[in-house]
């Protein structure tokens with residue numbers, strides 16, 4: 247059975263939530279832990295609260311994956327006399343590492359905002375506020391005849407899709423030349439003899455953050471001692487990534503009905519909204535957690551409604567003035583869906599990487615911190 251190290255799991259989480267996407271003020275990534283430690287039990291939660299950390303340790307987990315970072319501000323001391331210090335001490339004592347994916351996962355393709363859009367029945371989604379455009383490169387490698395499929399297959403997992411097409415590459419034939427020098431151990435030919443070899447020029451599109459992994463796969467699969475490859479930066483625009491999403495409902499609905507659907511789908515204990523209950527909603531913007539600052543962005547993008555959490559009084563007044571509906575579904579309900587989402591992706595990717603002995607659990611002790619009381 248293949249044993250996963252914390253660094254292996256961190257690598258998998260980085261694929262789900264690429265660290266390069268994180269907002270500059272964020273502290274996503276490894277919060278604490280030993281990258282060389284074995285990990286066979288993982289718990290996923292929204293927050294590393296004391297109850298969650300206790301639950302993870304009691305469940306014999308070696309890793310807790312949370313959305314919100316445990317450590318957000320630089321600390322001058324890790325004293326067990328502070329709430330954060332106590333948590334860090336407890337986690338280290340219990341052999342528990344913590345990784346948080348926060349804004350990387352908010353923004354990631356297939357991340358939290360895509361989960362939220364799917365949960366609310368939106369389709370044709372695009373980022374509400376673009377924070378980055380994927381930078382692309384062309385990876386070109388010269389492969390001897392007969393080894394093309396092997397190298398191409400090794401590179402495909404790291405290559406970009408073209409729209410709805412995966413497995414995109416191009417190969418053309420040609421002649422490669424080389425003379426192995428003293429000290430070389432050539433796959434073809436011998437030292438001191440000029441060689442002419444039938445080769446294929448294989449080209450694939452790779453996103454720049456994926457280049458190191460693609461080159462590593464290329465070097466592992468290529469038969470030559472010194473594979474010849476080139477990396478060209480491209481001016482083509484890659485996919486845009488960003489905060490929130492905007493999409494359309496399959497069936498336009500009155501705002502009151504849509505608000506009720508949001509509450510039901512997110513298991514929200516209560517929900518507030520601003521706008522005419524009878525107004526029809528079909529184009530919807532959303533931002534998990536705290537996204538009322540995207541109100542004008544949502545309006546500019548043509549949304550009739552913004553779904554988010556942490557809405558303040560003046561946000562509500564601004565929505566009234568702008569004539570856009572605003573649904574406050576709550577920070578916790580709009581983000582707690584990440585627990586099942588991240589756990590599912592982790593299980594899939596761990597199985598795909600052959601870590602069959604690694605179990606992933608969804609934390610069951612987290613609760614919405616707000617309680618709601620209604621007058622009789």
Ligand SMILES: [Zn+2]
Nearest residue numbers: 535536577581
């Ligand atoms: Zn949040």
